[in-house]
Amino acid sequence: MNKAELIDAMAAEAGMTKVDTKKALDAFLKATTHALKSGDKVTLVGFGSFGVATRAARTGRNPQTGKELKIAAKKVVKFKPGADLAGSV
Numbered sequence: 001m002n003k004a005e006l007i008d009a010m011a012a013e014a015g016m017t018k019v020d021t022k023k024a025l026d027a028f029l030k031a032t033t034h035a036l037k038s039g040d041k042v043t044l045v046g047f048g049s050f051g052v053a054t055r056a057a058r059t060g061r062n063p064q065t066g067k068e069l070k071i072a073a074k075k076v077v078k079f080k081p082g083a084d085l086a087g088s089v
Contacts, residue, residue, distance in 0.1 A: 036077060046084035053078045 001009070003025070011021040032042050032050060042050040057073040081089075 044082070046082045048079055048081040048085055051078050051080070052076070 007021050011018045035042050058071050060071045
């Protein structure tokens, strides 16, 4: 499902227009991104939690040449599904 299909499904479920639904989805994405950037955790009870974790620096290997290379540490977004979501899938 892509963003347009998600907007269509949300609009049908909520009985809203697609324009209003797109605004709501964009606002959710912007608020979630801002919260994660500032180090907060976003929890939607029953659905799941979004959080930021730090991946440590490590040594990798180029599969074509076999040469070792250093992979820098970085922050990654993690999602942990809630019990309701995990149970329904």
